[in-house]
Amino acid sequence: MKIAFLLHDAYGIGGTVSATLNLAGALAKRHEVEIVSVFRTRDTPQGSVEPGVRLTPLVDIRANSADKDHQLSRQPSAVSPRSPSFSQLYNALTDQRIGGYLDGTTADVVIATRPVLLMYLAHFGERDYLRIGQEHLTHDSQIPEQRERQNQIVPDMDAFVTVSHADAEIYRGALPHAASRILSIPNPVTLPTVMPARSGQHIVVAAGRLVKVKRYDVLVRAFEIVVRNRPDWSLRIYGSGKEEQALRELVMERGLYNHVRLMGPHAPMESEWAKGDIAAVTSDNESFGMTIVEAMQAGLPVVSTDCPLGPREIIQHGVDGFLAVPGDPESVAQGLLALINDDQLRLRMSEAARQNAYRFAPDVIAQRYEELFDHLLTDRVRKPLRPTARVLAQGRLIAAPGGGFRLQLKVTGEGATGYAVGIKLRDSPELRTIPLESGTLVKDARGQLWAETMIDPRLLRPHEGTWDLRLFGPEGQDERMVAEGVETQYLSGQAPWLDGQGVSSAIPYRTMDDFIALRTWFRPAHAEIGQVVVDEGRTGFHLSLLLPAPAQAGTAVHAVLRHRSDRTVEFAVPAQPVGEASVTFAVPHREFLARRLGATDIWDLWIRTGDGSEMRAGRIGGDIIRRKHTDRFPTAVDRSDLGVAHRTVAYITDDNDLSFSVKHA
Template identity: 30%
Template sequence: MKLLFVIQDSHGWAGTERVTNLIANGLSDRYEIEVLSLSERPSCEKGYLYKASIVRSYIPIHQGVLGLFSINTKTARHISRGAYDVVVISGVGEIKFLLVAILFCRTKFVAWEHFNAAYTHRRVNRKVAARFCDAIVVLTRADADDWQLYLHPRGHIVRIPNPLATIPRQPSLLTTTRVLALGRLEEQKRFDLLIDAFVLMHAKYPDWTLRIRGTGSKEAELKNRVKELGLENAIEILPAVEDVASEYQVASIYALSSKFEGFPMTLIEAMAFGIPCVSFDCPNGPSEIIAQGEDGFLVPYGDVTALAGALAKLAQEPTLRMQMGRKAREHIKRFDQEHVSALWEDFLAKLCQE
C-alpha cells in the first residue's frame, strides 16, 4: 500500500507535526510512505526525525487566489502521478489546497481531525471534508459524535487516539513542590484561570510553585497578572522547550485549564511520567484520558475553586500523589505507539477494501 500524508510543514515542532511523524514512522515498515509539506524545503534539517525509507516532498503555498489555484493544480498533479492508495490530510485546514485532487484523482482521501468539531464545524474546510472525503479520523469518542451531529459526513468516522512516543524508564519521583503546565499562551488554554486557582492553593501551601511553559499572544498579560499578585517567586512563565522530559521529571502535579482541546497530548505525556493530572473537564479529551479519582481529577470547566481544591488535595497528600501516579503510568499504556499504529493499519486495510 502506498500512503501520502499531507501536512502544512513536516519540519515543525507542534503537536500535529509530532503525531504525523509518529504514525508515518510506525506504518513505514509495512507501507510505502511519503510526507508532502505545503511549505518550502528548509535550508537545514529540523523537526522530528523521519525514518530513512520515508520520502519527503514539498509544494510551497503562495498567497492570493492565483496562488490557491496554483497549489491546487500542483497537488493534483503530484497525487495523480504518485498513484497513492490513500491520501491522509493531516490537519483538515489543508483541504483547501487539495480540492482539485479530491475531485479528480482516483484515490481515497482521509481527513485527520486534530482539533474539536464542536468549535470548528462551521468552518468551510470541515464541511468540504464531510462532503468529499472517504473517511474522517478523529481523536475522541466525543469528537466522533460531534462530527456526526454537526457535519453528517458521507464517509466513515473512525476514532483513533494520538500515540505516545515512548513510556520513559524513569518516572517523576513526585517529591518536588511544583505544578507544571505546558501549552501555547493563548485564550484557549485559559492559563489565567489556572493562575487564579493556584493563588487559592498557594495560600494554603506556600511552598508550592507553578511553572507554565509556552509562548503566545497572552504572555505579557499573564506575566502582568503574576506581578500584580506579587507572586513572581511562586509562578514562573517561561518559553517552550524542546526537552520537555526534563520538565516532567521534576514536576509532581500536572494541570490543564483549557477551554477546549482536540486531544491533549501533554496529559498523556505527564501520565507516562507517573504524574497525577488535574484538568478541567473540557471538550474533548480529558475525560477519555483521566480516570476520575483513580489517576487524576476532573473538575467542571471554569470552576476555579474546584481546580484549586484538586490541586490542594494532591499537594496535601503525597501518598495519594504516589498512588495516582502509579495508576496513571499503568493506564496510559493503551496509547502506546505500537497499539495505535495497529489501529491505523486495520482502518487503512478496511478503507482500501471498499
C-alpha cells in the same frame, strides 16, 4: 502498503505536525510512508522524522528559493478560497504542485491533515487510492467558513477521523448522511526516553501556548489558593504566546513571584515533565490534549478542567487524575490540594497514569489506523467500487444564450434522488427551490459526472438583491454551493430583460470565499446608461429607456437630480429623444453648486416621464456585478459664483445606479 500524509508544513512545529510525525514513524515499521509537505520553510525539520519516513516538499518558500518569486505564486488558487479564513500561501503554484502529486502518486492511502488539504484531496484526488481526512481541532472550534467547506467534502471521503469520540458524535450529528464514514482515533504520543518523574520535587507543571483559550489565569489564581495551604510547592508554566505579559502582571499582582515561574518554551518537554509531581491543564477547550498524555507517560497525575472535548476521554477521574470545573480556580485548587496533601494517593495515581497512557503509544494508534485501512480496502474488494449515489454541493453555473443559467452539480454514482437546488435571498426568508432531476447527467473529460438543471432568473422576481445557491438533500442536508466555476461570457454586452412585468437583470458570480451567488435587479421601469461624456462644466448621458409599455410620441422626459439626504431638494434637466427608446441630456454642474447643503453632497439620478412616473438610472445589464470598481468617470473641478472650487464626479453606486458626488476641491 504505501501511505502518504498531506501536511501543510512538516518543517514547523505544532500538534498536527507532532502527531503526524509520530504516526508516520510507527507505520513506517511495516509500510512505505511518505510525508508530503506542501511548503518547505526551513533547511531541516524541527521535529524528528524517522529514518523510514520519506519527506517530500512541494513548494520551497525559503528565502532565495526558486519558488519564492515563481510567476504562478502571484496567481490565485482555483481550489483554496480567496478569503482571510484560509491561508494566503495557497495559490496557482500550490494547485499545480499538489495536483501533480495527487495525480501521479502510487500511494494506496492519502491522508489530508487540515481542511484546505482536504479540499485539494477532493478536487485532485483519484479513487484508485483511499482518501482519508483528519480533524486535528474540533468541529465547533473550526472557523465557520472552513467548517462549512470541510463538511461539504467529508461525505466524499472514504473515512474522516477525529481525535475524540465526542467530536466524532458532533460530526455525525451535523452530517447524518455521512455518519458511517466518521470515526475517532486519538493522536499518538511518543513514549518518553527519559527517566519517569520521581515524586518529592513539590512542583506542578503546565505546558502549552500562552493564549486565552488555555486559561493560565485560572491556574495562577488556583495556585494562589494552593500556596495559602502549602507554601512549599511551586508552579512552572512552559510556553510562549500573547498572554505572557498579562500572566506576568497577574503573578506580580497576586504576590506569587516566589511560587509561580513562567519558564518560556521548551522542546522536547519530556525532561521537564520528569521534574514535576503533578501536571495541570486549565483550558476552556481541548481537541485532544497531547500535553495530558505526555505528562501521564512521564508518571504525573493530571488535574484538568473537564472542558470539551479531549480531557474526559484521557483522564479517568479519581484514578489517574482529577477533572475540575472549567473557569473555576477553586475547583482546580481542590484537585491539586487533594494530590499535594496525600502522598500515597499521588503515588498510586502516578503509576496509574503511566499505565493508562500506554493506549496512546504510536504503535497502538498505528495498529488502529492499519485496521481502518484493511477494513476500507476489504470493503472495496467485497463491493466493487461504485460510489454511493450522491449529489455534492459543488457546482458550475453557466450563463446560457437568452438569459437563463445552466447549473451543473458534481455527482458520485448514478441515480441520486431527492435533491433540490435552493436559491435564498441573503438576509431574508425569501427562498426559491428547484427539484433536481437525476436523469440529466453529463460527463466531463476527466470522467466526472454532473447533474444538470436550468435556472430561470424570472423565478426570483420581484426581489432585488444577492441570492446564495444551496443544495437540499434527501436526509435534511442544507449546504451552501461551492463554486467549481462561474461562466458569464454570454452576459457580456447583454441589456436587461424587458417584458410585460418589468425590467430584470441577473448576474452570477463567485464570492470571495468561493461560493456561488446571483445578484439580481427587478424594476417596473429602468433607464440603462450608455455613453457618458464629461465636458467643461457638465456631464452628458445617453440612456436607453426600458418601459413595460412604449411611451407615447411627444412624451416629455426629464433627468431629475435629487439630493440623497434631503429628498425635497432636486432639479430637473430636459432630455432629448434619440430614436424610439433613447434620450440624451447634459447635467450642468452649476446646478449642484447653487444648492450646496454640506461638505459632501450626493445627488441620485432619476428619469421622469410625462405621466409623472420615475425610474432609476444605472448600469444593471451585462456581466459586471460591481461597476463601482470598473466604470469610473473623470472628476471635474468647477467654481461657484463666489469663486469657490468644487469637485464634481459621476459615479456608480453599490447597486449599479448612478449618482453624483460634489465636495470642496
